[in-house]
Amino acid sequence: xxxxxVKIKNLYKSFYRDSIEIKVLEDITLEVKSGEFVxxxxxxxxxxxxxxxxxxxxxxxxxxxxxxxxxxxxxxKEKHLGNWRNRNIGFIFQLYNLIPVLTAYExxxxxxxxxxxxxxxxxxxxxxxxxxxxxxxxIDHYPRQLSGGQEQRVAIARAFVTDPKIILADEPTGDLDxxxxxxxxxxxxxxxxKFNKTLIMVTHDPEAENYAxxxxxxxxxxxxxx
Amino acid sequence: MAIPLKYNIxxxxxxxxxxxxxxxxxxxxxxxxxxxxxxAQSMRQAIVQTGCEDNVIIKNKxxxxxxxxxxxxxxxxIIKYLPGIKKNNQGIPLVSPELYNRKFIKFGEEEKVIWxxxxxxxxxxxxxxxxxxxxxxxxxKRGEVIIGKExxxxxxxxxxxxxxxxxxxxxxxxxxxxESGGSTYEGEIWMDKEDMKLDFDMKDISLVTVKLESxxxxxxxxxxxxxxxxLPMADAIGEIEYYSTLAGTSIFVLVMGxxxxxxMSLGAIFGGMNIMYMTIAARTREIGTLRALGYxxxxxxxxxxxxxxxxxxCGGIIGSIxxxxxxxxxxxxxxxxxxxxVTPAVMISGCIVSLFIGFFGGLLPGLSSARMSIxxxxxxx
Numbered sequence: 001x002x003x004x005x006v007k008i009k010n011l012y013k014s015f016y017r018d019s020i021e022i023k024v025l026e027d028i029t030l031e032v033k034s035g036e037f038v039x040x041x042x043x044x045x046x047x048x049x050x051x052x053x054x055x056x057x058x059x060x061x062x063x064x065x066x067x068x069x070x071x072x073x074x075x076x077k078e079k080h081l082g083n084w085r086n087r088n089i090g091f092i093f094q095l096y097n098l099i100p101v102l103t104a105y106e107x108x109x110x111x112x113x114x115x116x117x118x119x120x121x122x123x124x125x126x127x128x129x130x131x132x133x134x135x136x137x138x139i140d141h142y143p144r145q146l147s148g149g150q151e152q153r154v155a156i157a158r159a160f161v162t163d164p165k166i167i168l169a170d171e172p173t174g175d176l177d178x179x180x181x182x183x184x185x186x187x188x189x190x191x192x193x194k195f196n197k198t199l200i201m202v203t204h205d206p207e208a209e210n211y212a213x214x215x216x217x218x219x220x221x222x223x224x225x226x
Numbered sequence: 227m228a229i230p231l232k233y234n235i236x237x238x239x240x241x242x243x244x245x246x247x248x249x250x251x252x253x254x255x256x257x258x259x260x261x262x263x264x265x266a267q268s269m270r271q272a273i274v275q276t277g278c279e280d281n282v283i284i285k286n287k288x289x290x291x292x293x294x295x296x297x298x299x300x301x302x303x304i305i306k307y308l309p310g311i312k313k314n315n316q317g318i319p320l321v322s323p324e325l326y327n328r329k330f331i332k333f334g335e336e337e338k339v340i341w342x343x344x345x346x347x348x349x350x351x352x353x354x355x356x357x358x359x360x361x362x363x364x365x366x367k368r369g370e371v372i373i374g375k376e377x378x379x380x381x382x383x384x385x386x387x388x389x390x391x392x393x394x395x396x397x398x399x400x401x402x403x404x405e406s407g408g409s410t411y412e413g414e415i416w417m418d419k420e421d422m423k424l425d426f427d428m429k430d431i432s433l434v435t436v437k438l439e440s441x442x443x444x445x446x447x448x449x450x451x452x453x454x455x456x457l458p459m460a461d462a463i464g465e466i467e468y469y470s471t472l473a474g475t476s477i478f479v480l481v482m483g484x485x486x487x488x489x490m491s492l493g494a495i496f497g498g499m500n501i502m503y504m505t506i507a508a509r510t511r512e513i514g515t516l517r518a519l520g521y522x523x524x525x526x527x528x529x530x531x532x533x534x535x536x537x538x539x540c541g542g543i544i545g546s547i548x549x550x551x552x553x554x555x556x557x558x559x560x561x562x563x564x565x566x567x568v569t570p571a572v573m574i575s576g577c578i579v580s581l582f583i584g585f586f587g588g589l590l591p592g593l594s595s596a597r598m599s600i601x602x603x604x605x606x607x
Contacts (some may be wrong), residue, residue: 058518058600073241079522086520093604097515111519113228158519 005165005198006032006055011064013221024050026221028064034165037192037199039212047217048196048202049082052168055200056089057081069165086114090159092188094171096151098143098158104130105139108157115162129157133187149180156187160197167191169201173208185211228525229516234533241505248494248501248579252541252580254492255547260549260576262483264568265557266331269479276409277466279441280312281354283432284451289462292326296430297459302457305434310443313354320437322347322354325422326407327432327497331393333381340380340549343414346422354437355406363402368421370401374412378564379556391415394425410469413563420509435465485493491583494541498587502534506595513595514603523596530592531585538584542577 011028014021025047032038040048053059054066057073064071068088076084091097097108108129112122126199130136143151152172156206159167169188189211191197201212209215217224238245284305286295302323305311311319325346333340345351352358352365366372371391378384388398398417406412422428438447444464453464506513513526520560 023471049308053601056518058604082517082520082522084520085518090517091518093515096605097511097514097518099233101233101240102230106230106232110516114520199357 002035004031005034005036005069006030006200007065007067008055009065009067011051011054011066012062013047013054013059014062015102024221025054025061028221030216030223032166032198032200034198035196037189037211037213038201039209039215040200040202040218041204041209041215042218044204047221048218049170051156051218052170052200052202055166056085056091056168057087083114086111086162088164088166090162090167092155092159092165092167092169092172094174095177096143096148096155098151100143103140103142104135104146104154104157107109107143107154108161109163111158116203125161126157129161130154132160132190133157147180148176149183152176152180152184153187156184156191160191160195164197164200166200169199169203171202171204173203173205178207181205181207228521229529232534234529234536237505237509238533238536240273241508244501244504248430248498248537250545251497251539252494252538252583253545255487255583256576256580257496257548258490258547259483259487259579260546260572261552261566262487263480263572263575264549264552264566266477266480266483267569268564268567268573269557271567272408272410272412272573273469275407276411276469277464277539278355278357278437279466280438280444280465281465282436282438282444282447282451282462283465283468284436284457284460284462284470284554285432286459288459292433292468293328294544296428296432297434298430301432301457301460304467305451305460306453307437308447308450308454309452310438310440310447311317312437312439318350320354322351322433322435322437323419323433324348324351324435325419325426325428327422327426327428329426338382338420342380344393344426345411345414346419346423346428347416348419351416351435352524354435355411357409358404358406358411360402360404360467363400366401366417368418369399371401371415372399372404373400373416374563375403375405376412376565377415378555379563380413386574394422396425404501408564410563455595487579491579494583495587498534498537498583499591500529501537502588502591505533506530506591510595510598510603510606513598514600514606517598517600518604527596530595531588534588534592535581535584538580538587539577541583542580546573546576549576 008028008030011025012214013025014023024078040051042048049061054061055068057076060074105126106127109122127136127204130139133156135150135153138146138150173184185208192199203209275289285292286297289295302321306319306321311321313319327344329344330341361375375384385400387400387402389400391400416500438444448462453456491535516526549568552566555566557564557566
């Protein structure tokens with residue numbers, strides 16, 4: 001039986017806007033096992049992206065615990081958070097978030113520049129990642145020279161090039177046509193099944209949720225299915 | 227430095243117009259800074275170069291400048307018998323009695339007002355000032371003058387031997403043109419002392435220049451003159467020391483130059499800061515993404531400061547190159563004629579100023595972006 005990679009217990013998150021408390025997440029308790037592909041659905045404003053931000057330590061909870069691979073994320077010191085994220089978390093964003101002035105190769109290489117890998121080793125990793133996503137012939141292309149689907153594939157390559165345990169995808173097909181969306185979802189499925197990556201994907205797309213083996217639903221900050 | 231330099235360079239190329247504008251702004255600031263510093267430095271050098279180690283000036287003790295005090299002519303006859311004075315081949319002590327005056331004239335059709343510095347000399351002066359070299363013509367006779375090579379700057383026209391200059395009671399023929407190693411003498415007109423007395427109705431002399439046998443005798447000679455009961459009005463001072471006190475005027479230029487440069491630099495810093503803030507606003511999501519990937523606030527700060535420094539250094543280099551345009555330009559400022567020399571040291575200091583501008587122009591925007599909330603940055607459209 002696969003062990004739990006992510007353990008969330010009694011998680012709360014509130015924001016304050018003009019001194020009004022806005023509760024985004026309430027009493028979330030959840031476990032994600034290693035190698036799971038989890039789909040997180042819910043209406044807009046239900047807290048889906050916030051949950052991803054908390055798991056990745058981009059944001060801090062108001063209360064509760066988040067343990068990722070045995071490490072209590074909230075106790076990681078600020079100066080170590082960057083390194084921890086770099087090693088353990090891969091991101092896929094809805095709008096790809098590629099750096100426009102860097103080529104596909106250079107975008108994928110970005111997370112590796114924070115490691116101790118040599119230039120040759122980085123090259124190997126990047127070329128392998130781009131080959132897996134099927135863009136080995138687009139290495140020197142800039143994002144403006146790629147289609148939306150190709151950009152997202154570069155983003156996916158960037159997400160797993162450091163070999164993180166978890167990949168967090170926030171509406172990865174939100175900006176794509178249905179054909180490109182299918183390609184991306186198939187790729188993510190491959191990462192999950194072939195490379196045993198744990199995926200947590202936020203989506204509105206009913207087609208996309210079918211790719212997830214486990215579906216969770218958030219409503220008004222609360223987990224309905226867990 | 228984790229964020230690759232190519233990111234900064236390509237980002238700058240991506241926004242060419244604003245990059246070029248800020249570079250040109252900084253180039254202008256640097257060019258003005260270098261020009262002012264070079265001007266002050268060259269002026270100071272012209273003053274300081276005016277003087278020999280073994281020359282002593284004797285002037286009226288009631289004034290700090292030879293221009294304003296007079297000495298009776300007989301002073302010369304007392305001084306020439308003092309010990310330690312060098313003699314020429316004919317055994318004549320090199321003691322040069324001189325008149326010094328400034329007159330303004332109106333020149334040309336536009337009646338441009340020009341201040342002339344005129345020195346009345348005897349033939350011994352040419353031996354007391356060995357650095358003086360006649361580069362055209364010859365020594366003047368009675369009724370003629372010889373001019374320093376920087377004098378044309380005042381008139382805004384070149385002179386040749388044979389031309390005439392009107393001042394005093396008559397026109398004076400230019401018999402020769404001299405140079406003297408970049409000293410302030412190069413902005414003067416020299417004429418016969420007796421001609422000058424007649425021209426300007428002067429009876430006494432302004433100063434006596436004495437050439438000593440050795441610079442080592444300077445202190446004792448000065449003491450001898452200043453304590454001599456037969457020379458109650460006289461004040462002796464080394465020629466170099468005398469002109470060094472005049473160098474104080476160059477400090478004024480230097481201070482003015484620094485004030486102007488600082489004010490313009492502040493303007494450039496705020497301009498640069500504005501551009502960097504706009505840059506950060508346009509790249510907020512990029513910055514958020516980098517942070518999400520693991521880049522630390524320090525990486526972001528360093529990257530943005532480097533970008534600002536690149537812009538500034540480009541401006542500095544261009545400004546330095548443009549400042550070469552003033553190299554060799556002749557000026558007559560505070561009655562000192564000199565040529566501006568833009569030295570490599572001044573150009574480097576200009577580039578350092580540009581780096582200051584770049585650093586401070588990028589610091590606050592860099593700090594602001596480094597402290598940005600990752601969540602807010604990723605939401606930015």
